[in-house]
Amino acid sequence: xxxxxxxxxxxxAYGNGDLRAFEIVYERHRGALYRYLLRQCGKAEDAQxxxxxxxxxxxxxRERYEVRAKFTTYLFRLxxxxxxxxxxxSANNPTSTSNVVILDGEGDSDIDxxxxxDREQPQQQAxxxxxxxxxxxxxxxxxAVQREAFLLREEAGFTIEQIxxxxxxxxxxxxxxxxxxxxxxxxxxxxxxxx
Amino acid sequence: xSPKQPDRDAFxxxxxxxxxxxxxxxxxxxETSPVELDTRILERARQAVHRQARxxxxxxxxxxxxxxxxxxxxxxxxxxxxxxxxFEKTDTPVLPETAPAPSLDSTLEEQAPLMRDKAREAYDMxxxxxxxDQKATSKAKRSLVIEPxxxxxxxxxxxxxxxxxxxxxxxxxxxxxxxxxxxxxxxxDERMRSPASGGTAxxxxxxxxxxxxxxxxxxxxxxxxxxxxxxxxxEMMTPEEWLAKIATLRAQGKQTEAEASLxxxxxxxxxxxxDKMRE
Numbered sequence: 001x002x003x004x005x006x007x008x009x010x011x012x013a014y015g016n017g018d019l020r021a022f023e024i025v026y027e028r029h030r031g032a033l034y035r036y037l038l039r040q041c042g043k044a045e046d047a048q049x050x051x052x053x054x055x056x057x058x059x060x061x062r063e064r065y066e067v068r069a070k071f072t073t074y075l076f077r078l079x080x081x082x083x084x085x086x087x088x089x090s091a092n093n094p095t096s097t098s099n100v101v102i103l104d105g106e107g108d109s110d111i112d113x114x115x116x117x118d119r120e121q122p123q124q125q126a127x128x129x130x131x132x133x134x135x136x137x138x139x140x141x142x143x144a145v146q147r148e149a150f151l152l153r154e155e156a157g158f159t160i161e162q163i164x165x166x167x168x169x170x171x172x173x174x175x176x177x178x179x180x181x182x183x184x185x186x187x188x189x190x191x192x193x194x195x
Numbered sequence: 196x197s198p199k200q201p202d203r204d205a206f207x208x209x210x211x212x213x214x215x216x217x218x219x220x221x222x223x224x225x226e227t228s229p230v231e232l233d234t235r236i237l238e239r240a241r242q243a244v245h246r247q248a249r250x251x252x253x254x255x256x257x258x259x260x261x262x263x264x265x266x267x268x269x270x271x272x273x274x275x276x277x278x279x280x281x282f283e284k285t286d287t288p289v290l291p292e293t294a295p296a297p298s299l300d301s302t303l304e305e306q307a308p309l310m311r312d313k314a315r316e317a318y319d320m321x322x323x324x325x326x327x328d329q330k331a332t333s334k335a336k337r338s339l340v341i342e343p344x345x346x347x348x349x350x351x352x353x354x355x356x357x358x359x360x361x362x363x364x365x366x367x368x369x370x371x372x373x374x375x376x377x378x379x380x381x382x383x384d385e386r387m388r389s390p391a392s393g394g395t396a397x398x399x400x401x402x403x404x405x406x407x408x409x410x411x412x413x414x415x416x417x418x419x420x421x422x423x424x425x426x427x428x429x430e431m432m433t434p435e436e437w438l439a440k441i442a443t444l445r446a447q448g449k450q451t452e453a454e455a456s457l458x459x460x461x462x463x464x465x466x467x468x469x470d471k472m473r474e
Contacts, residue, residue: 017251019244023237034228048232055236059243132223139220154220160210179206185216186205 007071015062022062026055029072032155033079039139039151040083050082069165072156077166080148087144131189138188146181153178307468313435314469317442429456434464
């Protein structure tokens with residue numbers, strides 16, 4: 001019965017004390033959210049910490065949840081804010097070797113061209129296909145804002161408008177970011193396929 | 196084609212479902228959250244629901260501060276109001292309207308007006324009720340000696356003895372209360388006269404105790420008992436009431452009782468400024 005309900009209905013039910021409704025929502029979106037955070041943090045432990053923070057925040061505000069937008073938009077908006085906090089904390093840490101990029105705000109055309117931050121390659125990459133490895137490497141090398149736009153498209157299935165809403169930019173900026181990301185990734189794949 | 200001018204067609208193709216790039220990504224993106232992390236998050240969700248259920252059963256379970264605060268406020272308010280009531284009651288003590296009892300520390304100036312009024316009332320009452328025997332009155336005045344005895348009973352006995360002595364010698368021995376036949380206001384005034392500084396009143400004026408009516412007997416035991424009882428009642432009255440009673444007794448012709456009462460009065464209030472009442 002719960003399986004047929006929308007995410008918004010399930011979240012409202014959880015706000016009224018239905019634990020099973022939360023379990024279904026969690027199962028639906030835990031993978032996409034985890035990979036979204038993992039691709040941006042680069043380290044599994046950081047991604048897990050942010051992952052727990054996002055769901056804890058959702059649990060704490062369950063009674064105040066209102067259907068103002070899609071649940072996934074709400075969920076990834078929470079995740080986006082946590083990533084921003086993570087990047088700012090990393091920026092204040094002089095020992096960090098990462099090239100941290102702030103993901104919010106407009107007019108980040110210069111930021112688009114910044115190199116991707118260094119990150120630890122997951123151990124699971126040995127299991128991926130070689131193309132997959134190259135693709136993930138290419139994603140890892142994208143600028144943060146472009147990478148985020150691509151991940152929101154691929155993991156959450158967002159439209160350009162939804163990407164703009166989550167990241168807090170206008171539609172054209174979101175579209176531009178995604179276009180650049182796609183172009184770079186296709187080039188990488190084409191090169192790999194060609195080789 | 197420059198990287199900065201991406202292929203719009205390629206992008207539009209990507210946005211459509213079934214893009215090779217999307218298929219390639221989904222084939223490789225298989226990471227998921229660890230099991231222990233999932234367990235931890237689901238446990239938090241369960242605990243939140245249980246807390247919510249407990250709160251639903253007991254509305255004040257998580258808000259015990261509200262009723263506790265209300266109860267404390269109520270207790271404080273009641274206590275404060277009660278305290279204020281009690282404070283107002285005891286803050287301004289009601290003073291008796293009667294004149295203060297004479298004491299060693301009291302001064303004549305403080306007590307004289309009250310005593311003067313009381314004496315005047317007794318004087319007026321006596322003058323209005325009794326025909327005045329001027330001769331007897333003046334003689335009684337001269338002979339009036341007020342000596343507060345140690346006790347009422349011995350004083351009465353002293354009365355008897357002194358009277359007998361004076362009868363024999365015809366002279367005034369000392370300060371012995373006498374009971375002239377005619378009770379008058381002047382006599383009462385002289386009897387009430389006493390030094391302001393206190394101490395026993397020793398009459399130094401020319402006063403001789405010459406009992407006029409010797410046939411009044413005080414030797415009987417019953418009369419003595421009556422006097423003792425009357426003395427106890429007198430001591431429960433205020434000074435002014437006591438003096439008024441003495442004046443009444445004299446007006447009624449009960450000289451012996453009046454004298455005995457006066458002796459007891461002098462014993463109890465040795466410092467009572469009787470003299471001032473004559474003014």
